[in-house]
Amino acid sequence: MRLSRYFLPILKETPKEAEIVSHRLMLRAGMIRQESAGIYAWLPLGYRVLRKIEQIVREEQNRAGAVELLMPTIQSADLWRESGRYDAYGREMLRITDRHERDMLFGPTNEEMITEIFRAYVRSYKDLPLNLYHIQWKFRDEVRPRFGIMRGREFLMKDAYSFDVDKESARHAYNRMFVAYLRTFHRMGLKAIPMRAETGPIGGDMSHEFIILASTGESEVFCHKDILDLPIPGADTDFQADLSPIVSAWTAPYAATDEMHDKAAFDAIAEDRRVTARGIEVGHIFYFGTKYSEPMKANVTLSDGTETPVHMGSYGVGVSRLLGALIEAHHDDDGIIWPTSVAPFHVGLVNLKTGDAATDAACEDLYAQLENAGVEVLYDDEDTRAGAKFATMDLIGLPWQLVVGPRGLKDGIVELKNRSSGERVSLSPQEAVNRLVADIKG
Amino acid sequence: MRLSRYFLPILKETPKEAEIVSHRLMLRAGMIRQESAGIYAWLPLGYRVLRKIEQIVREEQNRAGAVELLMPTIQSADLWRESGRYDAYGREMLRITDRHERDMLFGPTNEEMITEIFRAYVRSYKDLPLNLYHIQWKFRDEVRPRFGIMRGREFLMKDAYSFDVDKESARHAYNRMFVAYLRTFHRMGLKAIPMRAETGPIGGDMSHEFIILASTGESEVFCHKDILDLPIPGADTDFQADLSPIVSAWTAPYAATDEMHDKAAFDAIAEDRRVTARGIEVGHIFYFGTKYSEPMKANVTLSDGTETPVHMGSYGVGVSRLLGALIEAHHDDDGIIWPTSVAPFHVGLVNLKTGDAATDAACEDLYAQLENAGVEVLYDDEDTRAGAKFATMDLIGLPWQLVVGPRGLKDGIVELKNRSSGERVSLSPQEAVNRLVADIKG
Numbered sequence: 001m002r003l004s005r006y007f008l009p010i011l012k013e014t015p016k017e018a019e020i021v022s023h024r025l026m027l028r029a030g031m032i033r034q035e036s037a038g039i040y041a042w043l044p045l046g047y048r049v050l051r052k053i054e055q056i057v058r059e060e061q062n063r064a065g066a067v068e069l070l071m072p073t074i075q076s077a078d079l080w081r082e083s084g085r086y087d088a089y090g091r092e093m094l095r096i097t098d099r100h101e102r103d104m105l106f107g108p109t110n111e112e113m114i115t116e117i118f119r120a121y122v123r124s125y126k127d128l129p130l131n132l133y134h135i136q137w138k139f140r141d142e143v144r145p146r147f148g149i150m151r152g153r154e155f156l157m158k159d160a161y162s163f164d165v166d167k168e169s170a171r172h173a174y175n176r177m178f179v180a181y182l183r184t185f186h187r188m189g190l191k192a193i194p195m196r197a198e199t200g201p202i203g204g205d206m207s208h209e210f211i212i213l214a215s216t217g218e219s220e221v222f223c224h225k226d227i228l229d230l231p232i233p234g235a236d237t238d239f240q241a242d243l244s245p246i247v248s249a250w251t252a253p254y255a256a257t258d259e260m261h262d263k264a265a266f267d268a269i270a271e272d273r274r275v276t277a278r279g280i281e282v283g284h285i286f287y288f289g290t291k292y293s294e295p296m297k298a299n300v301t302l303s304d305g306t307e308t309p310v311h312m313g314s315y316g317v318g319v320s321r322l323l324g325a326l327i328e329a330h331h332d333d334d335g336i337i338w339p340t341s342v343a344p345f346h347v348g349l350v351n352l353k354t355g356d357a358a359t360d361a362a363c364e365d366l367y368a369q370l371e372n373a374g375v376e377v378l379y380d381d382e383d384t385r386a387g388a389k390f391a392t393m394d395l396i397g398l399p400w401q402l403v404v405g406p407r408g409l410k411d412g413i414v415e416l417k418n419r420s421s422g423e424r425v426s427l428s429p430q431e432a433v434n435r436l437v438a439d440i441k442g
Numbered sequence: 443m444r445l446s447r448y449f450l451p452i453l454k455e456t457p458k459e460a461e462i463v464s465h466r467l468m469l470r471a472g473m474i475r476q477e478s479a480g481i482y483a484w485l486p487l488g489y490r491v492l493r494k495i496e497q498i499v500r501e502e503q504n505r506a507g508a509v510e511l512l513m514p515t516i517q518s519a520d521l522w523r524e525s526g527r528y529d530a531y532g533r534e535m536l537r538i539t540d541r542h543e544r545d546m547l548f549g550p551t552n553e554e555m556i557t558e559i560f561r562a563y564v565r566s567y568k569d570l571p572l573n574l575y576h577i578q579w580k581f582r583d584e585v586r587p588r589f590g591i592m593r594g595r596e597f598l599m600k601d602a603y604s605f606d607v608d609k610e611s612a613r614h615a616y617n618r619m620f621v622a623y624l625r626t627f628h629r630m631g632l633k634a635i636p637m638r639a640e641t642g643p644i645g646g647d648m649s650h651e652f653i654i655l656a657s658t659g660e661s662e663v664f665c666h667k668d669i670l671d672l673p674i675p676g677a678d679t680d681f682q683a684d685l686s687p688i689v690s691a692w693t694a695p696y697a698a699t700d701e702m703h704d705k706a707a708f709d710a711i712a713e714d715r716r717v718t719a720r721g722i723e724v725g726h727i728f729y730f731g732t733k734y735s736e737p738m739k740a741n742v743t744l745s746d747g748t749e750t751p752v753h754m755g756s757y758g759v760g761v762s763r764l765l766g767a768l769i770e771a772h773h774d775d776d777g778i779i780w781p782t783s784v785a786p787f788h789v790g791l792v793n794l795k796t797g798d799a800a801t802d803a804a805c806e807d808l809y810a811q812l813e814n815a816g817v818e819v820l821y822d823d824e825d826t827r828a829g830a831k832f833a834t835m836d837l838i839g840l841p842w843q844l845v846v847g848p849r850g851l852k853d854g855i856v857e858l859k860n861r862s863s864g865e866r867v868s869l870s871p872q873e874a875v876n877r878l879v880a881d882i883k884g
Contacts, residue, residue, distance in 0.1 A: 007574060009564075035514055036514075036546070039518075041555065047510060047511050067449050068490075069485050070492075071483045072596045073579060076477065092541075094538060096536060099583045106548070113477060117485075122451075132449060141540055
């Protein structure tokens with residue numbers, strides 16, 4: 001992408017309304033624009049990252065055997081009356097009346113609707129297990145939206161819903177999502193820790209929040225150091241197999257948010273193995289049994305001919321929230337530092353003298369070579385000061401900067417900077433291409 | 443994808459409520475489910491097609507130089523008061539009041555919001571031309587939604603907005619979208635014809651509807667036969683160049699919907715060159731000048747220091763509607779016939795005797811080989827009657843069916859059926875793989 005044809009509205013000043021670093025950096029880097037309180041437009045740079053995050057979430061859901069569909073945003077109130085939640089749900093639910101005076105709502109979540117879809121088609125235990133997910137824009141009318149897209153009103157979420165014949169099978173479904181989440185966040189360059197969460201009236205041990213560590217995280221978390229070094233399940237994980245050994249390994253060491261913190265248990269850990277850190281919740285997985293299937297009569301027939309309400313779980317990932325969480329976890333004073341897997345572009349190509357024939361030609365050649373190799377390049381071909389170009393590149397945080405100027409070209413060299421380490425090397429244009437292709441596509 | 447782990451709720455009966463063939467087939471093939479009047483859940487098979495259509499639209503927008511972002515669905519009423527449309531827009535606009543009693547709405551379109559984004563950041567003619575687009579779920583509260591997703595209330599649309607310094611530049615922007623649309627619909631296997639449309643008070647010749655031909659189309663259209671044979675601009679089209687020769691070639695022959703039909707002009711065409719057909723509108727491009735930029739004060743500074751309101755156009759594609767239009771254009775009595783580029787899977791692999799070791803092994807091998815080659819396979823590994831399997835495959839309309847049974851395997855052969863031509867050939871499993879890979883990936 002040529003910057004001259006892109007839309008990247010960088011802000012020079014730090015916006016006053018932004019209380020946290022991810023919000024500030026997203027506004028400054030031209031990634032989002034607030035359109036109403038807690039409602040944002042995703043500008044091109046931000047939207048590219050959002051789509052990459054979404055794609056990683058999708059790939060790992062698919063790998064774990066979940067099947068993608070998409071439910072509508074506008075739901076009928078009748079469905080929520082069936083489950084009993086229409087009156088129970090608070091003012092966060094945006095209620096709507098259509099032109100025929102029917103009560104509708106902008107869905108804050110989809111348990112009712114997916115249960116309705118399930119019961120419409122599935123009759124037999126033979127069709128289970130089933131896990132259906134979607135990645136959907138939702139609305140919750142937060143009384144005081146803040147922290148940018150971290151606590152906005154309109155947000156993108158992945159929610160999966162599992163259907164099983166009994167609690168034991170539901171545990172397998174739960175484990176599959178547990179492992180999928182470990183892989184999902186790891187692929188984004190995040191250190192995510194599953195922490196036991198409140199299960200409500202159902203009780204048991206099948207509710208975990210996934211918390212990523214970030215120095216500027218919203219809440220305090222506590223864990224055993226062992227958990228930080230556990231291996232992440234590989235891409236070759238067999239999701240049909242018993243995954244409980246993996247789940248056991250990840251749930252054995254102490255890990256808790258401040259809400260669930262057990263000081264005595266934590267203090268029993270050797271002092272040099274205790275970790276206190278800041279965290280951000282990015283996922284939540286939850287078994288809720290027959291809470292919706294019973295009132296909504298979502299039953300399946302068993303092999304003996306009897307009927308049983310289906311056992312369900314739900315599995316959320318805050319897709320748009322992850323963008324903020326990623327920045328909280330990966331930034332420095334100069335701006336964002338994107339992990340390669342979610343970076344909006346892989347390389348920023350900086351032309352230090354637009355209009356100089358040799359420099360332009362070298363840049364065009366590098367641009368074409370990299371793009372042909374599948375490396376995503378943002379080519380700064382604009383006629384602006386070098387200092388401003390560098391500041392923008394640091395701010396938007398692409399993993400690599402490739403700097404091309406007339407002086408270096410005379411000696412046959414360009415400069416390659418790694419945004420994360422700050423390391424700079426001078427090398428020939430061809431070496432630079434080889435190195436970038438090896439790093440990005442290798 | 444293994445059918446046993448997929449969610450494909452085929453309906454045996456033809457749903458009574460469906461008036462048109464695409465609606466009937468989408469319901470029967472388990473692609474959509476109605477959740478409220480005109481509001482549909484996209485079941486897995488339908489959603490896969492929707493995403494393929496969306497991706498083709500995206501690629502061609504990008505190729506033409508448009509830049510993707512995403513605006514929110516919920517908009518502030520204030521923005522619409524600025525343009526004067528809040529009161530003017532009818533009851534199709536879903537109006538909402540949030541918990542703080544602010545007037546909001548579920549956006550039926552985005553001219554106001556994109557103008558707001560533009561004016562917030564763009565100051566100079568040097569930043570033009572600019573074309574920003576998004577692919578977004580919209581809501582229009584149709585009084586009588588019908589024809590399934592063809593005229594639903596919640597629907598997915600691509601809308602692009604161009605910004606130019608004057609009308610002459612705006613014409614170039616318009617031409618770029620015109621050409622992008624020719625490519626977009628062609629890639630989906632559709633014959634789309636641009637037809638001059640009403641321009642309203644602005645007048646001129648910069649408004650076209652793109653109508654695809656389908657025997658069961660919603661309206662009657664008239665055109666010169668020449669237009670059906672015009673070449674589609676190639677992938678190597680230079681969108682920076684003057685595209686008016688292409689646009690002229692496509693707008694010279696007579697082409698009109700019944701609304702704009704000029705019987706005298708049509709009758710002047712030699713009789714054997716007159717085409718009367720049924721059509722479905724799938725896109726609309728439109729230059730509207732300063733209609734929004736003037737009231738909303740979206741101005742740019744010219745090189746002489748004076749300010750001028752920016753000239754705008756908008757360019758819509760009915761992304762979800764296209765799915766219905768595709769089926770109207772491509773079906774027979776047995777079901778859908780997907781063009782390869784938008785097919786939910788490329789191949790249906792039919793195991794005629796699940797449980798038979800040799801047949802299972804042969805199917806597993808074919809499945810693995812095809813998937814590894816990047817061919818998308820729906821593998822029917824269920825233990826059901828052959829007749830039902832064939833009927834389902836014909837109904838869901840994958841381009842190829844690969845049929846594997848114990849009898850054929852004894853002679854070392856499998857059967858490959860082309861859904862569109864109906865042609866069947868017997869060949870070795872390896873030949874079948876080679877042929878499919880060549881057809882799909884070649």
